[in-house]
Amino acid sequence: MLFSLLLALSLSVDALGIGLSYGLRRITFSPSSLLLLTGETFLMMEIFLGMGRLLAACFPARLAEGISTGFLLLFGIWLCLQGTGQKNKKEDSPLQSPSLCDKDASSSIEPKEALLLGFLLSMDSFAIGVSAAAGGMDVVLLPVFAALFQTIFLALGAMGGARLILRWEPKESLWSLLSGGILICLAILQFFSI
Numbered sequence: 001m002l003f004s005l006l007l008a009l010s011l012s013v014d015a016l017g018i019g020l021s022y023g024l025r026r027i028t029f030s031p032s033s034l035l036l037l038t039g040e041t042f043l044m045m046e047i048f049l050g051m052g053r054l055l056a057a058c059f060p061a062r063l064a065e066g067i068s069t070g071f072l073l074l075f076g077i078w079l080c081l082q083g084t085g086q087k088n089k090k091e092d093s094p095l096q097s098p099s100l101c102d103k104d105a106s107s108s109i110e111p112k113e114a115l116l117l118g119f120l121l122s123m124d125s126f127a128i129g130v131s132a133a134a135g136g137m138d139v140v141l142l143p144v145f146a147a148l149f150q151t152i153f154l155a156l157g158a159m160g161g162a163r164l165i166l167r168w169e170p171k172e173s174l175w176s177l178l179s180g181g182i183l184i185c186l187a188i189l190q191f192f193s194i
Contacts, residue, residue: 008145023161033114052133068135073187079180
């Protein structure tokens with residue numbers, strides 16, 4: 001359960017940063033959008049874990065665990081590199097900056113925009129979910145934790161950002177660095193438990 005909690009935390013750090021970015025821009029979430037995001041995150045994570053279990057059936061358990069741990073480490077490093085590489089780049093598309101999902105500039109995330117945001121946030125979940133399940137890690141509760149954490153972090157970030165007055169807006173690359181760091185730590189812990 002602890003491993004699922006830490007993985008969900010790593011996946012949700014980006015959501016906190018995006019929520020904060022929305023709050024600073026005075027963009028809000030409707031309750032229906034938050035509910036939709038929760039359901040989408042849960043469903044996508046269940047699908048990714050199912051894919052990982054299918055892959056696990058193709059490899060010996062020991063090999064699958066090693067590959068899975070290595071993949072977590074590489075993905076953590078990739079997130080850190082992505083964060084440092086984007087520090088000076090202009091973030092002008094939802095793929096680079098999910099906080100730009102407010103397409104109609106209504107200062108509110110509508111359900112269809114929430115679907116896009118949920119999909120973008122789930123891209124990190126794909127690699128982690130497949131890798132964790134393929135390695136036989138005990139992550140049964142990961143979909144629940146990931147869905148709850150992402151929704152709560154988005155909402156808290158948006159509420160906190162709306163109450164802050166900052167001279168600079170934190171870059172979303174900062175949250176990629178933090179998320180990648182957590183994954184690297186988890187991969188190292190998993191390596192020593194194999």
